[in-house]
Amino acid sequence: MSVFHHRKGVLHAEQVPLPAIADAVGTPTYVYSTAALTERFQAVTEAFQGQKHLICYSVKANSNLAILGLFARLGSGFDIVSGGELARVKQAGGEPGRTVFAGVGKTPDEMAQALSQGLLLFNVESAEELEALDAVGRKLGRRAPFALRVNPDVDARTHRYISTGLKTSKFGVPFEEAVALYAKAKKMKGLQALGLDCHIGSQLTRTAPMKAALTKVADLYVTLKARGHALEYLDVGGGLGITYSDETPPSPQEYARTVLNATEGTGATLLLEPGRALVGNAGVLLTRVLYRKPTEARTFVVVDAGMNDLMRPALYEAHHDLQPVVKRRGRDVEVDVVGPVCESTDVLARARPLVLPRQDDLYAFMSAGAYGMSMASTYNSRPRPAEVLVDGAAWRVVRERERVEDLWRGERA
Ligand code: LLP
Numbered sequence: 183m184s185v186f187h188h189r190k191g192v193l194h195a196e197q198v199p200l201p202a203i204a205d206a207v208g209t210p211t212y213v214y215s216t217a218a219l220t221e222r223f224q225a226v227t228e229a230f231q232g233q234k235h236l237i238c239y240s241v242k243a244n245s246n247l248a249i250l251g252l253f254a255r256l257g258s259g260f261d262i263v264s265g266g267e268l269a270r271v272k273q274a275g276g277e278p279g280r281t282v283f284a285g286v287g288k289t290p291d292e293m294a295q296a297l298s299q300g301l302l303l304f305n306v307e308s309a310e311e312l313e314a315l316d317a318v319g320r321k322l323g324r325r326a327p328f329a330l331r332v333n334p335d336v337d338a339r340t341h342r343y344i345s346t347g348l349k350t351s352k353f354g355v356p357f358e359e360a361v362a363l364y365a366k367a368k369k370m371k372g373l374q375a376l377g378l379d380c381h382i383g384s385q386l387t388r389t390a391p392m393k394a395a396l397t398k399v400a401d402l403y404v405t406l407k408a409r410g411h412a413l414e415y416l417d418v419g420g421g422l423g424i425t426y427s428d429e430t431p432p433s434p435q436e437y438a439r440t441v442l443n444a445t446e447g448t449g450a451t452l453l454l455e456p457g458r459a460l461v462g463n464a465g466v467l468l469t470r471v472l473y474r475k476p477t478e479a480r481t482f483v484v485v486d487a488g489m490n491d492l493m494r495p496a497l498y499e500a501h502h503d504l505q506p507v508v509k510r511r512g513r514d515v516e517v518d519v520v521g522p523v524c525e526s527t528d529v530l531a532r533a534r535p536l537v538l539p540r541q542d543d544l545y546a547f548m549s550a551g552a553y554g555m556s557m558a559s560t561y562n563s564r565p566r567p568a569e570v571l572v573d574g575a576a577w578r579v580v581r582e583r584e585r586v587e588d589l590w591r592g593e594r595a
Contacts, residue, residue: 184218185218185464186215186466188509192507192508193507196572198572198576200466203468203570207568209469209567210470210487211468211568212465212466212468212567212569213467213546214244214461214465214572216252216571217573219249219464219551220256222461222463223253223256225434226438227256228434229434230438230441233442233452234452235451235452236259236280236451236453236454237259238260238280238417238455239258239259239261239455239456240455240458241457242261243461243553244551244553246555246571247273248274248580249461250274254271254275254276258276259277259280259281259282261281262283263284265296268295268296268299272299278296278300278301278302279300279302280302281301282379283296283301284307285305286352286353288315290317290318293315294318302327302415303327303377303379304326306329306355307354307355312363315328315373316367316372319373325374327374328373328375328376328377329376329378330363330364330378331381331417332357332379332402333346333356334347334354334399335347336348336382338421340384340421346384347380347381354381360378360406364406364411368410368411375413376413376414376415377414378403378416379416380395380419381418381419384420384423384457385421385429386422386431387432389432393443393444407448413450415450415451415452415453417452417453417455418455420456420457422434424458426500426501426549427503431459441454457553461551462549462553463551465549466548466549467546467550467554468546470486470543471483471544472484472522473541480516482517482518482519483517483538485519485520488521488522488562489561490560490566491521491554492547494553494554495529495530496525496527496529497557502531502549502550504534504545504546506536510537510540510543513537515535516534516536517534517536518531518534519545523561523562530547555569560589565588566584
């Protein structure tokens with residue numbers, strides 16, 4: 183049974199009825215389940231049992247301190263893309279020594295901070311970035327541990343906005359240039375080659391592209407070792423997909439089988455960077471119906487969550503299931519569930535069959551634990567939602583609802 187389930191017609195998160203949370207903290211509110219987060223982390227851990235590995239949870243998926251802290255306690259490392267994310271990891275009790283740093287635009291300041299805090303690995307994405315990292319290393323009198331993120335030119339067959347492994351993508355260095363770059367880096371005093379990295383995209387639901395990319399990268403790893411580079415880590419990136427509606431992504435076991443088969447014989451310690459797969463289905467966005475608006479063309483249901491709170495539908499035409507918090511009897515009508523934001527793209531669910539809600543009814547957008555709150559903005563001067571973490575029959579606010587005064591912090595009239 184999912185941790186989010188109806189009991190006597192009322193949607194619960196674990197043992198907590200969602201109306202209790204909505205009444206206490208208002209809406210819109212993100213609600214996460216400790217049990218779901220823990221179960222997913224352990225499922226991936228178990229799938230890789232017997233293989234030297236470190237899960238580096240991808241902070242961008244959901245960077246709430248309570249979630250980072252939970253994963254840190256479960257033994258997770260972290261995958262970050264900014265100095266801000268590194269600061270969050272530390273604040274939550276995570277270790278820089280178990281953290282990898284990717285991104286095409288790391289600043290020298292961010293590099294210096296991370297290096298002096300003992301970062302595990304910089305995943306470097308260009309030749310110029312490699313030079314910049316060398317300069318930082320020399321200035322600090324250390325060798326910066328790095329992996330090149332190579333672009334294997336494999337089509338991940340996911341939404342084009344979240345595909346990263348094609349030649350036309352800004353990510354990684356061209357596969358063919360990697361050997362020469364490692365050779366060049368060997369002569370640089372501020373660098374130490376410690377790994378090889380790739381990431382081909384997100385919300386992957388098929389194993390074939392993973393297999394194709396990792397086989398290429400594992401070959402390159404072996405070549406580099408043979409050329410005398412003392413690599414230890416093979417970072418296979420993140421990207422494992424989840425079920426939003428009817429997708430059938432690989433299970434953690436199938437995923438592990440694919441990764442382990444492709445990287446067998448490298449002797450590397452594997453770094454895994456799952457984000458969505460750990461948090462996506464562990465969270466929902468709770469929202470309340472404001473108005474119904476039947477028109478000639480469509481029936482709109484206006485809710486108090488908007489595209490600023492959950493950007494995925496507007497940005498990727500992503501589907502999030504919608505569950506009534508209290509089930510109603512009746513016949514389905516086709517509705518567009520829209521938010522209050524002044525944009526035509528502020529449609530959170532389009533042409534959805536739904537028993538027509540009443541005003542004040544609560545709904546939950548499902549699978550909103552990943553790239554929900556972490557991508558939320560204050561567009562239209564809307565304070566961002568509160569976040570709640572449920573644990574069994576208990577729950578607590580892990581981020582207060584933003585206040586209106588927070589909106590202009592730092593501004594000068
Ligand atoms: N590692 C690297 C280098 C990445 O770029 C990403 C995601 C991850 C790991 C984690 O990927 P995951 O396991 O979560 O798929 N905002 C989009 C997803 C963007 C993903 C960006 N990179 C969405 O809402 O679908």
